């Protein structure tokens with residue numbers, strides 16, 4: 001299920017994309033709208049929710065960045081970037097009109113098809129909502145194919161919740177959104193507490209018929225999995241997206257290995273069962 | 285070494301022994317190439333446009349490099365190897381391939397230590413990105429050992445067997461001609477028989493030679509190999525030569541004394557991920573990366589940016605990297621294998637266990653390089669033996685755990701790894 | 707706000723807190739329970755004050771907060787359906803460690819600590835079951851607090 005970067009092409013080739021729009025999200029995080037300079041490449045571009053690309057700033061380097069936009073939106077690629085280090089700092093400092101390189105899309109994807117007919121819970125922490133946003137778009141476009149849809153989204157404080165401007169629209173389209181933060185003052189109307197606390201008391205129609213996807217810090221994902229299992233959701237219905245530094249994204253460089261997996265090839269999205277035995281082994 | 289490749293005192297055997305139809309098992313009959321005629325083979329390769337790469341003496345070791353002729357070969361040299369030690373020593377005969385592989389492997393030619401994978405050129409306010417598509421060299425490898433043929437087959441799976449094919453490796457690999465040489469001796473670090481990779485070359489070569497005092501028994505392994513020898517003065521080997529070759533190959537087989545029990549090794553190692561033994565190895569390992577550099581199958585690399593002075597032209601340069609480097613693997617910018625024990629564990633379990641999951645083969649061919657070139661002489665076969673013993677005896681594991689925990693707090697929270705970093 | 711006993715029991719039985727309790731246990735609990743329906747902004751108890759009731763949230767949310775000098779009223783947790791709040795009354799002197807304010811319309815079951823403790827003393831079997839349940843609640847709260855303490859969303863930045 002791996003390769004969707006065009007076959008028969010040198011996988012090291014970056015395609016030129018132009019920054020067509022910039023949305024400032026929260027401090028240090030923004031979303032770029034990218035457009036291919038080559039219309040032929042634009043015409044064949046497609047991705048599945050959960051996949052990522054390698055964004056390239058010549059002279060600085062490449063970073064793995066998830067696609068956070070709508071797969072149905074064929075004209076542009078949206079990616080949400082947090083200024084964390086060299087490349088991401090450079091990516092978040094470019095003006096509209098600048099050209100960067102893009103390889104991909106790469107990696108595995110969220111099980112949006114497997115989720116049909118079921119209840120779906122998304123648990124996102126911090127910028128972990130970015131790779132899940134394409135799932136939200138997809139499921140809301142095909143709302144009738146799914147049963148209960150819930151998004152539990154956690155952040156450090158209310159000002160650090162990602163994409164709050166879209167919550168209202170998503171709610172009207174049938175997504176139950178439960179934001180929860182670690183700290184807040186009296187003005188905050190949402191919940192305070194960790195995502196697992198919310199998951200703990202979430203009403204479940206039928207745990208056996210529920211699928212859960214999570215993305216966020218590893219500790220958060222681990223406890224989310226434990227809580228979900230405790231609530232009776234089968235291990236085979238739990239999915240998570242992992243992060244390790246990536247260099248080539250084509251399973252040739254060895255950096256993103258985690259146990260038997262290349263995160264860029266078998267991941268970043270895994271079924272919990274694949275990782276269960278190795279996720280909590282120190283320094284693996 | 286002198287120019288003369290002729291060996292005094294050695295007389296070519298008579299050609300009329302009449303037993304040229306000797307078959308060894310189901311193998312093709314071997315032909316014979318006189319020692320002096322090896323240069324004809326090399327000349328032929330050069331005429332065909334090949335760059336010949338093979339063994340030569342350099343910096344007190346037998347390494348692989350470009351050869352201009354027979355005189356470059358390490359004739360009359362051999363080596364002594366043991367854990368952590370390598371010594372070049374003269375032979376008392378004039379064999380050209382009378383050595384066991386040294387620090388180099390053929391991977392440095394198929395997967396160069398440094399290569400430009402892509403470039404970017406500033407054009408106005410934008411960037412033009414392309415890949416380096418210059419023609420790859422056409423190599424003829426001379427002197428490939430059986431374990432090395434296996435190593436190449438393993439890297440084929442890595443670079444060519446997945447959804448994404450590495451174009452650099454592919455071009456070089458497609459063009460390469462492989463002239464194997466069967467081992468007629470082995471070092472104490474060799475364990476190819478355990479890994480079922482040698483010492484006899486079975487397949488994957490164009491030609492396979494077996495060196496005897498008078499010359500070479502030649503086995504043809506491909507159509508390319510057949511065409512190559514067509515123009516050479518080969519004659520059918522006589523039984524005496526065939527027997528000499530058999531003796532040499534049997535010597536090698538007998539000299540492989542090191543063994544590694546691979547039975548159930550995959551599961552065994554993965555069940556030992558929490559073993560205290562990794563800490564014990566870490567007390568000796570320097571994390572110097574030598575083992576990964578000399579290993580003929582290790583493939584890790586990193587791409588870095590190399591800009592010209594103006595910053596308008598950028599080359600993306602891929603260089604060998606190693607899982608023993610502390611920031612090789614990171615989670616959210618923090619090294620995920622901060623301890624030497626975790627890095628040694630990653631290396632060993634990858635070689636011998638998870639490689640199976642990834643590529644359907646072991647990542648080790650039993651060449652012993654990582655044993656010889658490890659400064660403190662850590663021997664993976666010994667580590668595997670210990671881990672096996674520990675797996676079979678939980679009491680032993682507990683005992684080690686206690687000694688390890690007295691010096692190193694196991695399982696401590698990650699605070700000590702993050703301090704002073706973020 | 708009164709509810710006949712069978713309905714109150716049914717409500718209690720449907721909460722996560724009561725999951726797996728026997729009918730008999732439920733009846734003992736039910737005797738100490740009363741239904742509370744309050745609008746948003748209602749203060750159930752205040753930090754530092756004595757409160758006899760333990761609340762099981764049936765619907766709606768309750769904000770638990772603490773006064774921090776110089777920082778005002780800091781929310782530490784939002785409790786929701788199935789959660790137990792005010793349990794310090796069950797295990798100590800009943801002095802509340804936080805302030806509980808409803809954030810929306812809430813239906814709660816208020817259980818008298820005094821009465822519960824009496825029932826437990828009289829029926830050690832019930833006491834054991836109840837304390838075990840309480841221990842689960844506290845341990846879950848502890849894990850959540852730990853995750854919160856790990857500050858997993860903390861951002862590190864390091865530019866060279």
Ligand SMILES: Cc1cc2nc3c(=O)[nH]c(=O)nc-3n(C[C@H](O)[C@H](O)[C@H](O)COP(=O)(O)OP(=O)(O)OC[C@H]3O[C@@H](n4cnc5c(N)ncnc54)[C@H](O)[C@@H]3O)c2cc1C
Nearest residue numbers: 063064065066081082084085086087088244268616617864
């Ligand atoms: C599959 C995948 C998807 C990803 N998706 C996204 C995404 O959608 N948006 C996004 O912003 N990032 C994403 N990341 C993370 C992103 O790839 C890294 O943050 C980025 O590569 C860091 O590179 P850099 O050159 O900016 O930092 P470097 O210069 O390599 O790092 C310098 C320093 O920055 C800090 N740092 C680096 N990376 C991180 C990190 N991830 N978290 C915290 N601190 C860090 C460390 O202190 C580090 O020492 C993803 C990663 C993967 C593997």
Ligand code: SF4
Nearest residue numbers: 579648649651652654
């Ligand atoms: S792991 Fe050691 S013995 Fe095995 S192939 Fe690599 S260098 Fe040779």
Ligand code: SF4
Nearest residue numbers: 569570572573575658
């Ligand atoms: S095992 Fe030996 S060669 Fe490998 S990193 Fe450790 S010290 Fe270096």
